Amino acid sequence: MAGTSNIAELFTRNLRQSGIYIAFVFIVLLFTALTGGTLLSPGNLTNLVLQYSYILILAIGMVMIIVAGHIDLSVGSVVALTGAVAAVVVIREGLPWWVGIIAALATGALVGIWQGFWVAIVGIPAFIVTLAGMLIFRGLTMQTLDNVSLSPFPSEYQQIAGGFLNGLLGGPGYDVFTLLIGVLAVLGFAVQQWRVRMRKLEYSQSVESLWLFAVKVLLVAAVILAFAWRLANARGMPIVLILLAALVLIYGFVTQRTVFGRHIYAMGGNLQAAKLSGVKTTRVNFLLFVNMGVLAAVAGIVYSARSNSAQPGAGYMFELDAIAAAFIGGAAVTGGVGKVQGAIIGGLIMAVMSNGMQIMGIDQSTQNVVRGVVLVLAVAFDVWSKKRVATEK
Amino acid sequence: MSDHILEMRSITKRFPGVVALSEVTLSVRRGEIHAICGENGAGKSTLMKVLSGVHPSGSYEGEIHFDGDHVSFSSINESEAKGIVIIHQELALVPHLSVAENIFLGNEQSVAGVINWHESNARAAQLMRRVGLAENPITPVGHLGVGKQQLVEIAKALSKNVRLLILDEPTAALNDDDSEHLLSLIRELREEGVTCIIISHKLGEIASIADSTTVIRDGATIETIDMHADAGTSPAVSPDAATHPDADRPHIGEAPVVVGGSQQHSAALTRRIIRGMVGRDMANMYPEREAEIGEEVFRIQDWQVRHPTQPDRMVVRDASLNVRAGEVVGIAGLMGAGRTELAMSVFGRSYGRDIRGTVHMHGRPVKIRSVAEAIRHGIAYVSEDRKRYGLNLIQDIRHNITAAALNKVAPRGFINTHEEITVAERYRESLNIKAPTVMSLVGQLSGGNQQKVVLSRWLYTEPELLILDEPTRGIDVGAKYEIYSIINQLAASGKAILMISSELPEVLGICDRVYTLAEGRITGELSAAEADQERLMELMTAEPETAEGN
Numbered sequence: 001m002a003g004t005s006n007i008a009e010l011f012t013r014n015l016r017q018s019g020i021y022i023a024f025v026f027i028v029l030l031f032t033a034l035t036g037g038t039l040l041s042p043g044n045l046t047n048l049v050l051q052y053s054y055i056l057i058l059a060i061g062m063v064m065i066i067v068a069g070h071i072d073l074s075v076g077s078v079v080a081l082t083g084a085v086a087a088v089v090v091i092r093e094g095l096p097w098w099v100g101i102i103a104a105l106a107t108g109a110l111v112g113i114w115q116g117f118w119v120a121i122v123g124i125p126a127f128i129v130t131l132a133g134m135l136i137f138r139g140l141t142m143q144t145l146d147n148v149s150l151s152p153f154p155s156e157y158q159q160i161a162g163g164f165l166n167g168l169l170g171g172p173g174y175d176v177f178t179l180l181i182g183v184l185a186v187l188g189f190a191v192q193q194w195r196v197r198m199r200k201l202e203y204s205q206s207v208e209s210l211w212l213f214a215v216k217v218l219l220v221a222a223v224i225l226a227f228a229w230r231l232a233n234a235r236g237m238p239i240v241l242i243l244l245a246a247l248v249l250i251y252g253f254v255t256q257r258t259v260f261g262r263h264i265y266a267m268g269g270n271l272q273a274a275k276l277s278g279v280k281t282t283r284v285n286f287l288l289f290v291n292m293g294v295l296a297a298v299a300g301i302v303y304s305a306r307s308n309s310a311q312p313g314a315g316y317m318f319e320l321d322a323i324a325a326a327f328i329g330g331a332a333v334t335g336g337v338g339k340v341q342g343a344i345i346g347g348l349i350m351a352v353m354s355n356g357m358q359i360m361g362i363d364q365s366t367q368n369v370v371r372g373v374v375l376v377l378a379v380a381f382d383v384w385s386k387k388r389v390a391t392e393k
Numbered sequence: 394m395s396d397h398i399l400e401m402r403s404i405t406k407r408f409p410g411v412v413a414l415s416e417v418t419l420s421v422r423r424g425e426i427h428a429i430c431g432e433n434g435a436g437k438s439t440l441m442k443v444l445s446g447v448h449p450s451g452s453y454e455g456e457i458h459f460d461g462d463h464v465s466f467s468s469i470n471e472s473e474a475k476g477i478v479i480i481h482q483e484l485a486l487v488p489h490l491s492v493a494e495n496i497f498l499g500n501e502q503s504v505a506g507v508i509n510w511h512e513s514n515a516r517a518a519q520l521m522r523r524v525g526l527a528e529n530p531i532t533p534v535g536h537l538g539v540g541k542q543q544l545v546e547i548a549k550a551l552s553k554n555v556r557l558l559i560l561d562e563p564t565a566a567l568n569d570d571d572s573e574h575l576l577s578l579i580r581e582l583r584e585e586g587v588t589c590i591i592i593s594h595k596l597g598e599i600a601s602i603a604d605s606t607t608v609i610r611d612g613a614t615i616e617t618i619d620m621h622a623d624a625g626t627s628p629a630v631s632p633d634a635a636t637h638p639d640a641d642r643p644h645i646g647e648a649p650v651v652v653g654g655s656q657q658h659s660a661a662l663t664r665r666i667i668r669g670m671v672g673r674d675m676a677n678m679y680p681e682r683e684a685e686i687g688e689e690v691f692r693i694q695d696w697q698v699r700h701p702t703q704p705d706r707m708v709v710r711d712a713s714l715n716v717r718a719g720e721v722v723g724i725a726g727l728m729g730a731g732r733t734e735l736a737m738s739v740f741g742r743s744y745g746r747d748i749r750g751t752v753h754m755h756g757r758p759v760k761i762r763s764v765a766e767a768i769r770h771g772i773a774y775v776s777e778d779r780k781r782y783g784l785n786l787i788q789d790i791r792h793n794i795t796a797a798a799l800n801k802v803a804p805r806g807f808i809n810t811h812e813e814i815t816v817a818e819r820y821r822e823s824l825n826i827k828a829p830t831v832m833s834l835v836g837q838l839s840g841g842n843q844q845k846v847v848l849s850r851w852l853y854t855e856p857e858l859l860i861l862d863e864p865t866r867g868i869d870v871g872a873k874y875e876i877y878s879i880i881n882q883l884a885a886s887g888k889a890i891l892m893i894s895s896e897l898p899e900v901l902g903i904c905d906r907v908y909t910l911a912e913g914r915i916t917g918e919l920s921a922a923e924a925d926q927e928r929l930m931e932l933m934t935a936e937p938e939t940a941e942g943n
Contacts, residue, residue, distance in 0.1 A: 203812070205811070256808075256810075257807055258806050259799050259800065259806050259807075262799055262803075265785075266785055270781075270782075270784060273781075273784055275764065276774065277850070278741075278763075278797055279796075280765065332787070337787055
């Protein structure tokens with residue numbers, strides 16, 4: 001099936017996935033206009049990354065859980081618990097900051113083992129297990145902290161969420177290092193895309209025409225470089241952005257290119273069929289929840305570092321933001337469909353909307369209404385596009 | 394023409410880009426059983442949707458006359474008010490509600506919205522007697538078998554004062570006993586004046602029950618055959634084992650013998666229907682094959698399986714069987730005989746508990762504790778219900794094909810997607826899967842093509858033993874032939890094939906050797922030469938000699 005596909009085909013082939021990018025661009029443009037350009041100002045862009053990074057980290061794990069046909073309602077409480085453990089270790093016990101990080105990650109893994117045990121081995125629906133987890137881990141957070149906030153963290157710990165890599169190469173008014181990272185990202189993307197294209201041709205599959213390919217790469221390059229330029233003009237490259245980028249690349253690869261990832265989709269699409277095809281469903285489910293626990297711990301570390309404290313009420317309702325991000329990003333309610341990159345875009349849509357509305361001075365209650373409506377519309381679009389596929393048959 | 398209860402004239406129904414029905418004409422006489430035959434996708438269901446108002450009037454061209462009146466329904470409610478009731482293949486019953494509640498669902502026996510339970514249950518009991526369903530009206534429907542659920546559907550139809558009953562594949566999920574019961578009920582309803590339209594793939598059934606048959610192909614009426622008149626064409630039909638039991642075998646009473654006209658006559662009718670459906674003369678429904686049988690590949694000995702939730706129920710008892718290279722071995726048994734349970738318990742203990750017995754591959758005993766181990770030992774199992782147990786319908790063909798042998802395209806756990814596509818393309822071509830690309834979603838394929846995707850998946854595991862559980866269920870005649878050809882090619886390439894089927898003609902048509910299964914026991918083993926439908930049926934219904942000995 002060698003040949004080239006045109007633009008229309010590129011978009012319509014998977015409306016579910018491409019629709020989300022179009023929506024994202026639209027929302028960014030809308031809020032840029034509504035905020036008079038403040039949204040894309042260097043300072044705000046940096047702020048946006050810092051403020052929503054933990055939701056995006058949670059969304060990565062959540063979309064995998066949702067694809068497998070489960071849900072995790074406990075991540076907000078786990079964020080609080082892991083942050084609390086880190087705080088107790090570092091602030092109360094006075095141990096080095098990296099011991100706190102290890103302790104938090106270990107706590108997240110234990111939480112995952114606990115929930116994975118009930119979901120994968122005992123077979124209780126994840127909704128119930130994680131609903132219970134939401135209560136259990138919130139309670140444990142309060143006990144760990146004796147119901148008071150702990151602060152401040154040492155500055156090394158704070159750097160995780162508030163730190164920037166800048167000045168490494170100096171720069172006249174803007175950070176050269178940040179720009180270098182941006183250029184490297186563009187080169188990496190271009191090389192990777194080119195290799196995929198070459199491999200496709202080698203296996204005689206269809207590819208988009210060369211000029212379309214060039215336009216695509218140039219467009220992405222322009223966005224990345226513009227973004228890097230903005231960051232370079234503010235405070236430089238946030239450490240948390242590097243962390244986030246690494247997680248997106250790793251989990252994108254895990255979900256799309258590994259046997260483990262494929263098994264997640266197979267289970268969500270048809271559990272019985274997956275079992276009868278030799279998928280070790282118990283193992284995959286267990287690992288998924290351990291993974292979610294660890295990612296929630298990462299989010300917990302970032303959140304506590306950013307707020308420079310551990311609070312009993314931390315992470316309240318984070319699970320709902322993460323779930324919303326996954327669904328807005330095209331995950332199917334019944335499982336089997338969804339992508340990490342989609343969840344990230346979904347999370348960014350939520351972030352841009354919240355941030356934009358904050359800049360505009362819209363109060364919290366209205367913000368909630370708007371975000372709720374967007375969530376419903378996103379899933380309605382998903383349902384509609386599924387029906388469309390069904391009637392096309 | 395008052396002797397016609399229904400006339401559909403020149404019905405044309407267009408979907409965006411497709412003409413589903415073009416100028417279809419259907420005339421059904423009052424009080425007859427009228428069969429509609431056609432391949433999957435020929436337009437049978439669309440025609441029934443037009444008739445019942447699912448596709449409202451105005452969305453199609455043509456006229457419908459019911460009982461002499463020109464009618465135009467815009468919803469199911471309107472057609473039901475006239476007494477046209479359709480029973481779909483997938484039953485529309487609520488498992489947790491009682492039989493009575495289901496019968497009157499949407500039509501509750503109530504006064505001012507308050508349900509009169511005595512009235513409901515009494516009337517339900519009455520209706521249940523009419524359909525021969527000996528159950529308590531307050532039994533939850535989920536506790537009944539599929540056969541009885543089908544009767545509940547009919548009782549529900551009767552409660553609506555049905556005058557024209559449409560049954561879509563009513564016996565597809567039923568065993569022979571339940572089918573026979575259902576068919577005789579339909580005959581009784583005919584005596585009571587209910588006209589029936591029956592859509593079926595089972596041509597033997599149609600030959601036995603229908604008064605006339607309309608054949609539809611590619612959205613057009615091919616012909617309407619009067620089943621009582623002369624078959625008319627092709628007198629030179631060669632007798633084959635499938636429809637012509639040896640004359641000198643003793644007749645078995647319970648066996649579902651084709652009634653209505655001579656064997657010769659119904660065979661000729663069947664051929665005529667098939668010719669109409671596929672547009673070609675299929676002299677032989679089963680492709681020829683020269684069996685070259687080699688060494689034993691697979692053997693189970695003293696296999697025992699207990700029910701997963703009722704440990705005192707033995708589902709398979711002391712079963713021993715073997716399959717040799719290049720051989721197609723059939724397992725014939727009625728529903729509930731333990732066929733699927735036997736296969737799935739062998740396939741990595743996917744069914745049952747307390748499984749005992751030994752499995753030998755190539756003469757050596759092997760331990761198989763999981764599906765992954767079964768696959769590693771070269772066993773593949775194509776399940777009976779491909780939508781539930783076989784396919785990931787929301788994924789594309791490619792992912793479905795590599796699902797069971799993903800490691801082959803994923804050295805060190807990383808998937809080579811390009812190699813994966815190449816593999817999938819190879820199977821798409823060699824098995825003739827009709828889809829534009831391997832990126833097409835499996836849910837959008839027809840039954841036959843879906844089955845080929847499942848077969849591809851298991852072929853890619855390079856099995857030595859392929860267990861096929863009802864491989865042609867719900868597949869139209871043309872695709873069946875293709876599936877049979879694939880099975881033959883596999884056997885010719887030296888694979889051992891174990892085929893479970895409830896269609897005896899199919900078992901006789903393609904197997905070299907047949908085991909019969911009754912109540913979890915192997916009751917007989919016949920070579921293709923010694924087997925015929927009646928002999929098999931006799932063994933399949935054999936009573937176990939020893940009473941309950943766990």
